[in-house]
Amino acid sequence: MTTTTAAPPSPVNKRATAPGRPVRSVHRKWTEHGLVFVAPFLVVYAMFLIWPLLSGLGMSMTSENITGTGGEFVGLDNYAEAVADPDVWSSLWNTVWFTVLSTVPLVLVGLGLALLSHQLRVVQWLWRLSWFAPFLLPSGVVCLLFAQMIFPSGFGLADQMLAAVGLEPGIGWLSEERYAMLSIVATTVWWTVGFNFLLYLAALQAIPVHLYEAAELDGAGAWNRLWHITLPMLRRTTGLVVVLQVLASLKIFDQVYIMTGGGPDESTRPILQYVYQQGFTGYRIGYASAVSYIFFALILIVSLVQPMLSRRRAEEAAK
Amino acid sequence: MSGSATIAPRRAPRAGSGAGPAGRRPRWSAGRITLLVIALVLTVAWLIPLAWAVATSLKPEGETTKTPLEWIGSRITFEAYSKVWESGDLMRWMMNSAYISVMTTVLTVLTCAMAAYGFTRTDFRGRKLLYGLVLAGIMVPPQVLIAPLFTEMVQLGLVDTYWGVILPQVAVPAMVFILVKFFEGVPRELEEAAFVDGAGRWRVFWTIVMPLSRPVLAAVAIFTFISTWNNFLWPFLVTTDPGGMTLPVGLVNVQSSFGVRYAQIMAALVIAGLPLLIVFMLFQRQIVRGIAHTGLAGQ
Numbered sequence: 030m031t032t033t034t035a036a037p038p039s040p041v042n043k044r045a046t047a048p049g050r051p052v053r054s055v056h057r058k059w060t061e062h063g064l065v066f067v068a069p070f071l072v073v074y075a076m077f078l079i080w081p082l083l084s085g086l087g088m089s090m091t092s093e094n095i096t097g098t099g100g101e102f103v104g105l106d107n108y109a110e111a112v113a114d115p116d117v118w119s120s121l122w123n124t125v126w127f128t129v130l131s132t133v134p135l136v137l138v139g140l141g142l143a144l145l146s147h148q149l150r151v152v153q154w155l156w157r158l159s160w161f162a163p164f165l166l167p168s169g170v171v172c173l174l175f176a177q178m179i180f181p182s183g184f185g186l187a188d189q190m191l192a193a194v195g196l197e198p199g200i201g202w203l204s205e206e207r208y209a210m211l212s213i214v215a216t217t218v219w220w221t222v223g224f225n226f227l228l229y230l231a232a233l234q235a236i237p238v239h240l241y242e243a244a245e246l247d248g249a250g251a252w253n254r255l256w257h258i259t260l261p262m263l264r265r266t267t268g269l270v271v272v273l274q275v276l277a278s279l280k281i282f283d284q285v286y287i288m289t290g291g292g293p294d295e296s297t298r299p300i301l302q303y304v305y306q307q308g309f310t311g312y313r314i315g316y317a318s319a320v321s322y323i324f325f326a327l328i329l330i331v332s333l334v335q336p337m338l339s340r341r342r343a344e345e346a347a348k
Numbered sequence: 349m350s351g352s353a354t355i356a357p358r359r360a361p362r363a364g365s366g367a368g369p370a371g372r373r374p375r376w377s378a379g380r381i382t383l384l385v386i387a388l389v390l391t392v393a394w395l396i397p398l399a400w401a402v403a404t405s406l407k408p409e410g411e412t413t414k415t416p417l418e419w420i421g422s423r424i425t426f427e428a429y430s431k432v433w434e435s436g437d438l439m440r441w442m443m444n445s446a447y448i449s450v451m452t453t454v455l456t457v458l459t460c461a462m463a464a465y466g467f468t469r470t471d472f473r474g475r476k477l478l479y480g481l482v483l484a485g486i487m488v489p490p491q492v493l494i495a496p497l498f499t500e501m502v503q504l505g506l507v508d509t510y511w512g513v514i515l516p517q518v519a520v521p522a523m524v525f526i527l528v529k530f531f532e533g534v535p536r537e538l539e540e541a542a543f544v545d546g547a548g549r550w551r552v553f554w555t556i557v558m559p560l561s562r563p564v565l566a567a568v569a570i571f572t573f574i575s576t577w578n579n580f581l582w583p584f585l586v587t588t589d590p591g592g593m594t595l596p597v598g599l600v601n602v603q604s605s606f607g608v609r610y611a612q613i614m615a616a617l618v619i620a621g622l623p624l625l626i627v628f629m630l631f632q633r634q635i636v637r638g639i640a641h642t643g644l645a646g647q
Contacts, residue, residue, distance in 0.1 A: 061548060061549050061550075062470075062472060063466045063469075063470025063471055063472040063475065063549075064466070064472045065466070066462040066463060066465050066466030066470060066549075066553070067462070067463045067466035067467065067472075067475075067478060069458070069459045069462060069463070070459040070460060070462065070463035070482075070519055070524065071463070071478065073455075073459060073515060073518050073519040074482065074485065074519035074521070076500075076515070077497065077500075077515055077516040077518070077519060078485055078488060078490075078493070078516075078519055078521075079481075079485075080496075080500065081493040081496035081497040081500055082488060082493060082496075084496045084499070084500065085492075085493060085495060085496030085497075088495065088496055088499065093499070142390065145383060145386065145387045145390070146387065148380075148383055149380070149383055149384055149387055151384075154632065155391060156387060156391065157632065157636060158628075158629070158632075159390075159391040159394045159395050160390070160391070160394055161628075161636075162398075162625055162628060163394070163397075163398070165574060165578075165621075165624040165625060165627075165628050166578070166621045166624065166625075167577065167578040167580070167595060167596035167599075167620065167621070167624075168578060168580045168596060169580055169595070169596030169597065169599045169600045169620070170596065170599065170617045170620050170621045172600075173599060173600065173603060173613060173617055174397060174400075174401050174614070174617055175397070177603070177610060177613055177614075178397075178400055178401060178404055178610065178614060179397055179400065183413075184412075184413035184414065186396070186397070186400050186417075189416060189417040190417070192416060192417070193416070193417055219394065219397065224639065227636055227639045227640055228639070228640060230640075231640035251379070276489070279489075280489055280491045282491070282580070282581050283580040283581065287600050301491055301494075301581070304492075304494065304495065305494070305585075308494070308495045308498070309498070309585065314495045314498075314499060317495045318495045318496060321492045321493070321494070321495055322492070324492055325488075325489070325492040328487075328489055328492070329487060332487055
């Protein structure tokens with residue numbers, strides 16, 4: 030993390046004694062100061078990350094409304110209310126459930142597609158184009174396409190395909206509770222799996238080929254090479270992909286908002302949508318902030334705990 | 349076309365070698381053909397939704413909801429496209445998206461590269477503390493800040509402005525981290541030679557460090573551009589005036605005004621999806637490498 034802590038002697042410190050530049054040491058240009066390089070970033074960072082982070086914490090203890098006025102200090106009341114609010118728990122649960130449902134296929138399908146195209150080594154551009162390209166489409170485009178043309182009952186493509194193979198159509202892909210979340214997961218997998226596919230592909234291409242040659246000399250078959258070389262060599266990448274995926278899935282908003290609006294019966298509403306509803310349509314921005322911070326705590330726990338777990342697993346595997 | 353194939357092993361660990369005759373290396377063994385068929389099936393499956401959007405957009409409006417399954421209507425027509433085009437909103441949103449994405453990308457690359465240079469190559473009081481602060485920011489998902497950020501935008505009068513959309517997307521701590529990791533690997537000798545020749549920090553940064561870092565800068569730029577172009581939640585919150593919306597927000601906002609005119613909705617989606625797809629086809633190699641770099645830099 031902080032590899033810069035051991036700062037090697039840089040020319041900056043030695044500037045005064047640097048040969049051939051005696052004048053600079055007296056009249057340094059303003060661009061010679063390191064802070065000048067860092068300042069533009071820091072200003073934006075402080076204004077649009079640090080400040081909202083702090084002001085949000087303050088806001089979460091007020092009864093503030095959307096315009097940023099009229100807030101009274103209410104202490105931890107918002108937090109107490111949030112913890113007792115069943116909608117907070119159900120939308121948190123929907124978020125976690127979506128994350129669980131989506132992460133597994135997004136990692137496994139990504140890995141499978143990468144193995145396939147790496148193994149085949151022909152028309153790589155075709156695999157990339159078809160599996161990765163959806164990732165480049167705006168979520169608005171993807172979600173409207175699936176909500177308007179794929180999932181509607183009757184004329185939607187999903188239903189028509191069922192009918193074409195002789196199954197019963199008329200499924201409420203987005204309107205029945207037992208299918209809505211799965212439909213959103215399917216859309217998400219189609220849309221974003223290409224990213225994981227590329228990460229795995231890059232990792233596969235970095236595995237030294239002599240490992241395979243040695244294994245082949247020892248008579249290892251394709252399965253053995255996959256199990257004993259490829260998958261172990263991909264362990265680090267898998268850890269990375271899982272962490273990135275979980276963090277990305279927890280932030281779900283677009284797909285649900287556009288495709289189901291959180292329904293049916295709020296069965297798909299994620300926590301970010303609840304924050305949006307409380308803060309932006311319910312005008313309770315103080316309460317929305319408190320819910321945000323509870324969500325933030327969840328994300329912090331995931332991003333801190335998950336690497337620790339996978340490191341321990343890696344250490345155990347190494348023993 | 350295989351962008352990163354340069355680092356790939358020359359020969360594939362052959363698939364299904366058990367199926368081929370021992371000692372020979374069949375180019376097309378049964379196992380390999382099976383894999384190819386699976387890959388082709390998956391490719392078709394992945395392309396079907398896009399094909400369906402295009403097919404629908406080319407149908408006469410009255411035939412878009414016809415069953416049973418029909419890929420091509422009674423005639424192929426571009427009516428939906430011309431209707432969408434005439435309404436004008438789509439072009440407006442695309443220009444907004446382009447402006448916002450380009451500005452965000454330029455500012456992100458510039459501020460993050462400067463900051464990374466400052467943190468790796470210069471020294472000043474508080475440097476370690478500030479870098480620690482930036483690293484800690486990686487943990488903060490911007491999405492949890494929507495409420496306070498919006499309030500701040502109201503106070504600054506930036507609601508419904510380009511800057512209101514752009515500024516919160518600029519300072520990305522993860523990008524600084526990626527660039528710091530890269531700059532640490534750049535040999536100092538080149539810069540020191542320039543210092544001896546009398547060049548200042550600013551010159552060295554622009555004429556030596558930036559050109560040397562082109563691959564990683566391209567990765568950061570591509571990544572920023574894609575995520576800004578596709579971002580929904582923040583532009584959705586901070587723009588209320590339809591004239592100032594980005595493409596994804598405008599599309600979602602206005603889908604109701606299309607009513608049940610599915611051909612037009614799909615035509616709008618095709619137009620909206622095309623720019624990045626074309627960019628991808630043109631710069632496939634750089635984009636693939638960029639994603640791989642940016643993603644793996646987290647390791």
